[in-house]
Amino acid sequence: MSRVTLLGFPRIGRRRELKTALESHWSGDLDAAGLLEAARALRRNHWQLQRDAGADVVAANDFSLYDHVLDTAWLFGALPHVHLESASSDPLAAYFASARGGSGRRALEMTKWFDTNYHYLVPELRRGQAFALHGDKPVAEFREALAAGFAARPVLLGPVSFLLLAKTVDGSPALDLVDDLVAAYADLLARLHEAGAEWVQLDEPCLVLDLDDRTRAAYRRAYDALASAKGPKRLLTSYFGALGDQLPLATTLPVDGLHVDLVRAPQQFDAVLRDLPDDRTLSLGLVDGRNVWRADLREALALARRAVEQRGEDACWLAPSCSLLHVPIDSAGETTLEPAIRDSLAFARQKIEELRVLADALDGDDAALAAVEAPRIARATSALGRADVRDRLAAVTPDMLDRRSPYALRRARQHTALDLPLFPTTTIGSFPQTEEVRKARAAHRAGRLTAADYRRFLEEQTRRAVREQEELGIDVLVHGEFERNDMVEYFGEQLDGFAFTKQGWVQSYGSRCVKPPIIHADVARRRPMTVEWSCYAQGLTPRPMKGMLTGPVTILQWSFVRDDQPRSETCRQIALALRDEVLDLEASGIRVIQIDEPALREGLPLRSADRATYLGWAVDCFRLAAAGVRDETQVHTHMCYAEFNDIIEAVAAMDADVVSIETSRSRMELLDAFVGYRYPNAIGPGVYDIHSPHVPASADMLALLRKARAHLDPAQLWVNPDCGLKTRGWPEVRAALAAMVVAARELRAIERAA
Numbered sequence: 001m002s003r004v005t006l007l008g009f010p011r012i013g014r015r016r017e018l019k020t021a022l023e024s025h026w027s028g029d030l031d032a033a034g035l036l037e038a039a040r041a042l043r044r045n046h047w048q049l050q051r052d053a054g055a056d057v058v059a060a061n062d063f064s065l066y067d068h069v070l071d072t073a074w075l076f077g078a079l080p081h082v083h084l085e086s087a088s089s090d091p092l093a094a095y096f097a098s099a100r101g102g103s104g105r106r107a108l109e110m111t112k113w114f115d116t117n118y119h120y121l122v123p124e125l126r127r128g129q130a131f132a133l134h135g136d137k138p139v140a141e142f143r144e145a146l147a148a149g150f151a152a153r154p155v156l157l158g159p160v161s162f163l164l165l166a167k168t169v170d171g172s173p174a175l176d177l178v179d180d181l182v183a184a185y186a187d188l189l190a191r192l193h194e195a196g197a198e199w200v201q202l203d204e205p206c207l208v209l210d211l212d213d214r215t216r217a218a219y220r221r222a223y224d225a226l227a228s229a230k231g232p233k234r235l236l237t238s239y240f241g242a243l244g245d246q247l248p249l250a251t252t253l254p255v256d257g258l259h260v261d262l263v264r265a266p267q268q269f270d271a272v273l274r275d276l277p278d279d280r281t282l283s284l285g286l287v288d289g290r291n292v293w294r295a296d297l298r299e300a301l302a303l304a305r306r307a308v309e310q311r312g313e314d315a316c317w318l319a320p321s322c323s324l325l326h327v328p329i330d331s332a333g334e335t336t337l338e339p340a341i342r343d344s345l346a347f348a349r350q351k352i353e354e355l356r357v358l359a360d361a362l363d364g365d366d367a368a369l370a371a372v373e374a375p376r377i378a379r380a381t382s383a384l385g386r387a388d389v390r391d392r393l394a395a396v397t398p399d400m401l402d403r404r405s406p407y408a409l410r411r412a413r414q415h416t417a418l419d420l421p422l423f424p425t426t427t428i429g430s431f432p433q434t435e436e437v438r439k440a441r442a443a444h445r446a447g448r449l450t451a452a453d454y455r456r457f458l459e460e461q462t463r464r465a466v467r468e469q470e471e472l473g474i475d476v477l478v479h480g481e482f483e484r485n486d487m488v489e490y491f492g493e494q495l496d497g498f499a500f501t502k503q504g505w506v507q508s509y510g511s512r513c514v515k516p517p518i519i520h521a522d523v524a525r526r527r528p529m530t531v532e533w534s535c536y537a538q539g540l541t542p543r544p545m546k547g548m549l550t551g552p553v554t555i556l557q558w559s560f561v562r563d564d565q566p567r568s569e570t571c572r573q574i575a576l577a578l579r580d581e582v583l584d585l586e587a588s589g590i591r592v593i594q595i596d597e598p599a600l601r602e603g604l605p606l607r608s609a610d611r612a613t614y615l616g617w618a619v620d621c622f623r624l625a626a627a628g629v630r631d632e633t634q635v636h637t638h639m640c641y642a643e644f645n646d647i648i649e650a651v652a653a654m655d656a657d658v659v660s661i662e663t664s665r666s667r668m669e670l671l672d673a674f675v676g677y678r679y680p681n682a683i684g685p686g687v688y689d690i691h692s693p694h695v696p697a698s699a700d701m702l703a704l705l706r707k708a709r710a711h712l713d714p715a716q717l718w719v720n721p722d723c724g725l726k727t728r729g730w731p732e733v734r735a736a737l738a739a740m741v742v743a744a745r746e747l748r749a750i751e752r753a754a
């Protein structure tokens with residue numbers, strides 16, 4: 001019998017039950033026992049759902065109260081002392097403090113999980129770091145699954161990927177710690193074995209990256225050591241790309257099975273079949289864990305058949321390409337979607353059903369195959385293209401990607417036009433999306449608040465935000481983004497070619513979720529999307545009001561994208577729609593326009609060989625959106641939660657007049673890339689972390705600014721937070737921005753005195 005085995009499932013819940021429980025706990029309305037009970041209920045429901053959909057084996061320990069990398073750090077005691085020390089009195093509070101900050105403790109840095117929109121917390125290690133098992137989460141969750149009657153495979157982030165994803169605070173090589181860490185993993189494997197686990201899944205996604213010999217040697221040391229330890233059979237999982245030059249390593253490490261991603265990297269199939277020793281189980285990643293379209297089951301079946309013919313049925317498992325963490329749970333409830341679109345979607349549940357259909361077909365029963373395939377085939381033959389969009393794109397000329405004058409000239413013209421002080425202060429765009437704001441939007445959507453009343457409500461919010469900023473003394477203002485549910489979904493809702501779900505939630509970090517829109521056809525702008533709100537806000541103040549747009553690459557990256565044409569083509573369509581918006585904003589009197597591209601780095605291919613092509617079209621798309629304006633119009637962009645060192649040239653090539661970047665959690669480390677590169681345009685390095693409720697002291701911000709000033713020309717430096725303020729409350733925002741303005745003023749005074 002062919003077996004469907006799964007690598008991991010979304011944790012947040014179809015109706016975001018985990019979010020509700022977490023946020024009630026954090027606000028003091030739900031005690032620890034209540035939170036843990038809600039988590040248990042979710043795990044059980046999810047295991048049941050996976051089994052009902054056709055899974056033979058589900059994952060255990062794929063659940064996390066916040067993040068699985070953070071869980072791994074806690075599991076092995078790999079945290080700064082300040083967090084570990086507080087764990088003895090209240091482990092749950094200490095865990096959340098390490099994720100979110102609080103009680104005087106700093107949160108760990110957060111960054112993107114490979115090329116996804118999921119953020120993990122970056123473990124902080126140091127030379128001589130000790131590792132030991134703290135608690136037994138993987139064992140307990142495995143026992144829980146067993147007790148509830150589910151055949152489960154515990155999943156662990158593998159030791160080498162853990163080290164590669166961590167950072168060392170003293171700059172020592174994290175891989176030096178591999179022997180000690182593996183000893184702790186060996187203890188854990190022994191305990192899983194005692195608990196009855198037949199297999200354990202060791203996730204090593206770093207195997208699809210470019211690795212040096214030292215890292216390959218660390219893999220060998222680690223897995224040799226684990227092979228000699230007593231434990232369950234080991235499934236080594238790679239995903240998000242091809243093993244490529246790591247194939248010889250992956251197929252010879254002493255493990256019992258290997259999982260490969262055949263959706264992102266079908267080209268590796270022949271080599272894997274050829275090189276994987278016969279005594280290994282092969283887990284075939286056949287349906288896409290990163291996108292929502294139905295799989296081509298005939299193609300998947302052909303691959304599975306070849307694997308089975310060669311290796312035998314028992315040695316081949318059918319699986320999604322990666323954990324299902326990155327897709328929503330169930331498309332069945334999406335009753336408001338056009339049926340043709342809905343039927344061609346596969347969320348987590350439908351993906352498991354697809355795998356069941358494949359397994360049954362492999363076992364000789366292909367009765368369900370045709371029905372499951374029909375909507376995909378119908379979509380493939382329907383007309384998704386628009387001649388007007390294609391014609392306009394064909395007419396794009398290279399000069400449309402260039403600003404009229406070089407930066408130095410633009411800077412002088414903008415200086416005259418905007419008359420800003422040295423070290424201008426600004427914010428990144430959003431102000432608190434309070435419960436009141438979300439409730440009003442929900443009421444409007446449900447028809448309980450008329451369009452006129454909703455508009456009046458948003459006007460009042462915007463008026464208040466403008467007044468607050470003026471009172472705080474901020475130089476370049478924002479309207480606050482109160483009318484937006486999300487910075488991508490909001491634009492998608494106004495563009496042709498996009499569809500929306502009601503419950504298509506995907507975890508972004510902790511309790512925060514996004515509902516990625518679905519790009520299913522050619523993209524075009526129906527009418528101006530942001531001009532009214534920007535103009536309304538500009539009309540309230542003589543200070544410059546930033547027009548606020550999400551950039552083409554970020555809209556692409558944070559959507560589920562059609563798979564019938566290159567992503568670059570879809571991105572160009574979005575860029576052209578945004579160019580129209582930029583020009584409309586300018587024509588309406590908006591003098592500063594911010595085009596956010598926080599996902600530009602996230603979209604970077606995992607292998608360096610693929611990067612230049614991506615960066616080429618991604619930067620061109622930004623420029624196509626931005627470059628039509630006059631010299632006097634100042635273009636900003638914003639990026640957050642990523643390392644920029646490896647894309648600094650591309651950031652410079654975007655040629656934004658000002659770039660604001662997240663830097664505070666890393667104490668301005670991220671600025672090094674800009675300094676080293678001699679980045680020519682202006683920069684706003686974030687001076688405080690907006691993910692923490694902690695209000696920063698102005699002295700701390702001044703210290704960061706002085707660090708930045710030491711390396712930059714004074715005319716280059718802007719003062720702003722790390723990112724938008726939508727997740728914060730007004731009292732914190734007010735206090736933090738007041739302190740930020742004080743820091744900027746002090747910096748100006750220091751500059752004048754020098």
Ligand SMILES: CN1c2c(nc(N)[nH]c2=O)NC[C@@H]1CNc1ccc(C(=O)N[C@@H](CCC(=O)N[C@@H](CCC(=O)N[C@@H](CCC(=O)O)C(=O)O)C(=O)O)C(=O)O)cc1
Nearest residue numbers: 117438439441442485486487488508511512513514558727
């Ligand atoms: C900047 N970031 C973003 C990323 N990706 C995006 N697509 N968008 C981003 O902004 N990636 C990187 C970072 C990640 N950061 C964040 C920060 C904050 C959130 C967040 O707060 N998400 C919200 C959901 C946002 C949203 O869609 N809100 C809707 C409300 C939807 C809702 O909850 N409706 C309820 C009913 C409401 C009620 O009755 O009160 C329902 O449907 O049940 C809106 O405002 O209308 C979150 O709550 O998690 C995400 C990423």
Ligand SMILES: N[C@@H](CCS)C(=O)O
Nearest residue numbers: 428429430596598724
């Ligand atoms: N303008 C957006 C950027 C977030 S990355 C905001 O302020 O929320």
Ligand SMILES: [Zn+2]
Nearest residue numbers: 598640723724
């Ligand atoms: Zn941001």
